[in-house]
Amino acid sequence: MNWDQIEGKWKQLTGSARERWGKLTDDDWETIAGKKDQLVGRLQERYGMAKAEAEKQADEWSRALKQSERERHAATRL
Numbered sequence: 001m002n003w004d005q006i007e008g009k010w011k012q013l014t015g016s017a018r019e020r021w022g023k024l025t026d027d028d029w030e031t032i033a034g035k036k037d038q039l040v041g042r043l044q045e046r047y048g049m050a051k052a053e054a055e056k057q058a059d060e061w062s063r064a065l066k067q068s069e070r071e072r073h074a075a076t077r078l
Contacts, residue, residue: 001065007034013065020061023047036062 006013014029017039023046024032032038036058043054 001062001069003034003036003062006036006062006065010034016065017061020057021046 010033013034018024018029021043024042028042028046032042039058040051040054043049043057044051047054
């Protein structure tokens with residue numbers, strides 16, 4: 001899933017993101033609002049990780065969402 005799609009579906013996707021990054025606060029989630037650069041910045045702050053690691057985790061999460069979406073669509077076609 002690309003970041004434009006994530007931003008558009010942010011309210012539906014925050015549950016998945018909260019499971020993955022539990023240290024982020026409600027205010028963090030509101031600030032992030034589906035924007036990758038905001039997520040990366042908050043991950044750096046809350047988890048003390050380097051920017052490259054935060055970007056890697058954000059990208060892995062977006063790929064997992066894309067895969068999940070593909071699987072869901074494939075299941076509905078059966």
